[in-house]
Amino acid sequence: KPNLISKPMIDSILCLRDDRWKYVRSLLSPAFSDTKLKEMTPLINQACDVLLCNMKVYADSGKAFDIQRCYNCFTLDVVGSVAFGTEVDSQNNPDDPFVKNCRTFFEMSLFKPLLILILSFPFIMIPLLQILPNKKQKELNGFFIQTIKNAIVFRHQQDAAERRRDFLQWMLDSCGSAESLAAGRPEALGPSAAASTPAEKCQQTLTEDEIAGQAFLFLIAGYETTTSTLSFATYLLATNPECQEKVLQEVDEFSGKHMVPDYQNVQELPYLDMVIAETLRMYPPAFRFTREAAKDCVVLGQRIPAGAVIETAVGHLHHNPDFWPEPEKFIPERFTEEAKKERHPFAYLPFGAGPRGCIGMKMGLLETKITLLRILQKFKFKACPETEIPLQLKSKATLGPKNGVYIMLESR
Helix, strand or coil, X not given: CCCCCCCCHHHCCCCCCHHHHHHHHHHHHHHHCHHHHHHHHHHHXXXXXXXXXXXXXXXXXXXXXXXXXXXXXXXXXXXXXXXCCCCCXXXXXXXXXXXXXXXXXXXXXXXXXXXXXXXXXXXXXXXXXXXXXXXXXXXXXXXXXXXXXXXXXXXXXXXXXXXXXXXXHHHHHHHCCHHHHCCCCHHHHCXXXXXXXXXXXXXXXXXXXXXXXXXXXXXXXXXXXHHHHHHHHHHHHHHCXXXXXXXXXXXXXXXXXXXXXXXXXXXXXXXXXXXXXXXXXXXXXXXXXXXXXXXXXXXXXXXXXXXXXXXXCHHHHCCCCCCXXXXXXXCHHHHCHHHHHHCCHXXXXXXXXXXXXXXXXXXXXXXXXXXXXXXXXXEXXXXXXXXXXXXXXXXXXXXXXXXXXEEEEEEC
């Protein structure tokens, strides 16, 4: 059972608090701006190229297969590329050390129940889990930290023009110089690092450990959630062919105007947006989230004391018939601009809400959208006898298909 609440996880924004959290969050937010996402789009397309080659093999075979397995490898490639600055080809090279360590981490029998507790009650679990020794966890965490440190050293040896434009590079750019990355050595950060007050400490840049922490959180938060969203969207399109035809028509119109999808032109796919939104309504990977009351307050007449942990059941909210008539039906038109304006803004919360909402929301949606677009330019999803209808679900750390998503691909 990996003790997640140790380095590098403890240095991520999930576990940081108060002034340091505010500062690190403000430092990271520009990494997910429109400008930065434009720079990361080629990395997503590069992973899609490999995915499409593998999918052609399945399409040519005419046999059913579990497309969730393909998405697992694909999302791991994207996370490795964008967050860890590592060229990973898990789709063709499952023995890559990064791939093997990631799979070991996610497949540990007690990992997912433990992650539920961490994501749900981070401020309770942090002090508890820090005292739990675990040899395997230390080995895995050490591997991920060393991967980041190696990437940092390599980047500083490169000319600026040669450096990849990814999440890792943006964090390094925000630090300004290699000297500012000396984790655990405040003197390397200058006089301000010895500051004693929270406000003064927040003037520091990211430490090397914090950079590793954000990359590690990116792995945990971005791997299974994106895989599940792609898998569920594929299942829903395969089992709702009339909706898939509308998407295909939109995709064909797009392809007639654009050679390669990028951050800007994929905004021209409103129906695909609606399909993804309805997928996240029906099957929100982050099916619950919690918040801790920072001070005593009263909400709708209910007193909430400081320190109380409040859980929001997103899955229940997304299937409440008061907000969503016939909630078990797949109806992308629920997300037209007119329909969204008429609905309570907090009836739909696949990425949480408030200051601690998902910082990577736009990145996750962009990855999902480009991937579905690229696949549907070449193939059509087909339900088959092996397709499990309805899907059985697993709801441990995240919501996902319990037995995979078996479909057939038809070349277009």
